Amino acid sequence: xxxxxxxxxxxxxxxxxxxxxxxxxxVGGCVRDKYIKKLQGDAQASFAEAKDLDVEVHGLEPQAxxxxxxxxxxxxxxxxxFGVFSxxxxxxxxxxxxxxxxxxxxxxxxxxxxxxxIGPKEASRRRDFTVNxxxxxxxxxxxxxPWNGRADLQAKVLRHVDDVSFPEDPLRVLRAAQFAARLGxxxxxxxxxxxxxxxxxxxxSERVEGELKKALLQSEKPSVFFETLRxxxxxxxxFAELQPLIGLAQDPVFHPEGDVxxxxxxxxxxxxxxxxxxxxxxxxxxxxLCHDLxxxxxxxxxxxxxxxxSYGHETEGVAIAAQLLERVCGEKSVRAYVxxxxxxxxxxxxxxxxxxxxxxxxxxxxxxASPLDLIWFGEADRPEFAGKDEFHGDTAFLMERLQAYxxxxxxxxxxxxxxxxAGLTPDESFSELLAYAHKLRLAGIEKESALKxxxxxxxxxxxxxxxx
Numbered sequence: 001x002x003x004x005x006x007x008x009x010x011x012x013x014x015x016x017x018x019x020x021x022x023x024x025x026x027v028g029g030c031v032r033d034k035y036i037k038k039l040q041g042d043a044q045a046s047f048a049e050a051k052d053l054d055v056e057v058h059g060l061e062p063q064a065x066x067x068x069x070x071x072x073x074x075x076x077x078x079x080x081x082f083g084v085f086s087x088x089x090x091x092x093x094x095x096x097x098x099x100x101x102x103x104x105x106x107x108x109x110x111x112x113x114x115x116x117x118i119g120p121k122e123a124s125r126r127r128d129f130t131v132n133x134x135x136x137x138x139x140x141x142x143x144x145x146p147w148n149g150r151a152d153l154q155a156k157v158l159r160h161v162d163d164v165s166f167p168e169d170p171l172r173v174l175r176a177a178q179f180a181a182r183l184g185x186x187x188x189x190x191x192x193x194x195x196x197x198x199x200x201x202x203x204x205s206e207r208v209e210g211e212l213k214k215a216l217l218q219s220e221k222p223s224v225f226f227e228t229l230r231x232x233x234x235x236x237x238x239f240a241e242l243q244p245l246i247g248l249a250q251d252p253v254f255h256p257e258g259d260v261x262x263x264x265x266x267x268x269x270x271x272x273x274x275x276x277x278x279x280x281x282x283x284x285x286x287x288x289l290c291h292d293l294x295x296x297x298x299x300x301x302x303x304x305x306x307x308x309x310s311y312g313h314e315t316e317g318v319a320i321a322a323q324l325l326e327r328v329c330g331e332k333s334v335r336a337y338v339x340x341x342x343x344x345x346x347x348x349x350x351x352x353x354x355x356x357x358x359x360x361x362x363x364x365x366x367x368x369a370s371p372l373d374l375i376w377f378g379e380a381d382r383p384e385f386a387g388k389d390e391f392h393g394d395t396a397f398l399m400e401r402l403q404a405y406x407x408x409x410x411x412x413x414x415x416x417x418x419x420x421x422a423g424l425t426p427d428e429s430f431s432e433l434l435a436y437a438h439k440l441r442l443a444g445i446e447k448e449s450a451l452k453x454x455x456x457x458x459x460x461x462x463x464x465x466x467x468x
Contacts, residue, residue, distance in 0.1 A: 010053060011139070012071075014139045017057050020060060020068070022057055022058055022065075022116075024137075025144065026047060027095075027134075028132055029052070030047055030052065032131050032153070034047060036153060053092045054092075055093070056095050056096070056097060056123065056135070057095070058118075058119075060116055062114060065085070066085070075087055082114070097114070097120075099118065120146060125165060128161065129149075129161065129176070129191075130148055147161050156183070158176055158179055158183075159191055160191045166194060171203055171207050172198075173200060176232075178211045178225055180228045187232075196233050205327060206330060208238050216272075219272065221269050221272065222268050226268075238327060242293075244296045245260040245261040245293070248261065248296065249308055250310075257383060260299075268285070270380035277372075283338055283373065284376060284377060286325065286338050287341045294310070294315065318339050321338060340367075341368060341369055345374075345378075347374075348377070365405040366405070375399065378398065411447070413437070414451050416430060432461075
């Protein structure tokens with residue numbers, strides 16, 4: 001898709017619409033993002049960098065708009081009854097002005113009526129936030145701002161457009177939190193109050209995950225997403241497992257930043273600063289979110305010294321994380337990544353301090369779904385104030401050991417066919433023999449020597465089975 005092609009198509013649509021008495025506007029996020037750049041001092045801000053362009057055509061009946069689009073390209077009606085069209089091979093959506101109101105709790109439960117002559121203000125009333133309700137004339141560049149969105153952009157405020165239409169789509173609660181995190185905006189007090197009374201239970205997990213992924217992968221401070229939901233009293237039902245972290249005490253010697261919630265939010269933001277370097281950015285962010293959930297069931301104050309401990313939280317947390325992720329994460333491989341990494345999450349920093357043998361770090365990295373991401377997580381889990389103490393090591397050491405592990409894994413190693421060539425018959429014992437050979441590999445034993453040792457181990461097992 002070429003943005004310039006989409007812009008040219010939008011211009012041609014606007015010209016043809018004007019010839020027939022209509023008017024075309026850029027609407028939605030592309031307008032918001034352009035004016036954010038303008039407010040940031042970019043006088044040349046335009047739609048040239050927009051990922052998606054949305055155009056709304058007023059003053060033309062549906063058939064007239066369809067005929068017009070055929071003069072521009074290959075139109076497709078992916079929401080014909082809603083007056084929504086696109087042009088094939090272009091990142092350009094074309095819509096007609098419409099009214100809609102909820103007739104049920106599902107995200108498709110809306111009655112929609114197309115009205116080409118409703119006017120810009122009424123057409124924009126159905127939009128969620130004032131900053132998303134601005135419109136720009138495609139031909140003249142005139143900004144239409146019926147709900148004072150530009151003022152809210154300047155103030156960095158998310159304010160809902162309409163008290164009646166806003167609650168009809170519960171996803172807007174999550175969108176408010178997502179935009180707050182991604183744009184660095186605050187939610188208007190009246191919008192926060194409105195969001196507190198909206199039921200989110202009818203949302204689909206796919207729509208919830210869509211907003212979650214945007215917050216985790218596109219914002220510098222994804223903690224704002226969860227802090228905003230907390231302020232709205234909307235962590236449940238989708239993120240209920242996070243609520244017990246609020247006020248859950250930690251040992252102040254190692255966590256002077258505060259409770260487990262505060263720690264988790266800080267780790268989340270530090271992980272966001274490292275996700276571009278991760279092999280699995282989404283998995284890394286979910287790991288940051290879920291890594292200390294086990295503290296919910298393991299935290300206790302020891303009588304002997306009054307210290308707070310959470311022994312075993314790294315293993316106990318997997319089951320709690322599963323409750324959350326089975327609900328909000330549809331990617332099985334990502335869930336598996338998180339379940340693998342949670343029990344390992346404390347080991348990078350402890351390992352870096354202890355500086356054990358290469359064999360030991362090889363075993364650690366071999367257990368991890370992503371050894372590199374485990375290192376980045378360890379860095380995110382390390383408080384900014386932390387020096388090198390018994391719980392905090394340095395990343396450089398871990399990176400050196402990761403390189404050693406990769407070099408080890410790149411060398412020739414004992415495989416099943418090597419055992420067959422040596423005269424062994426494949427049977428149920430092969431998995432045990434290969435596991436033994438793998439341990440030798442991690443210990444840095446060269447293939448030839450490892451094969452000899454594995455065959456000797458096989459003969460020993462055979463004698464033991466024969467009772468000799």
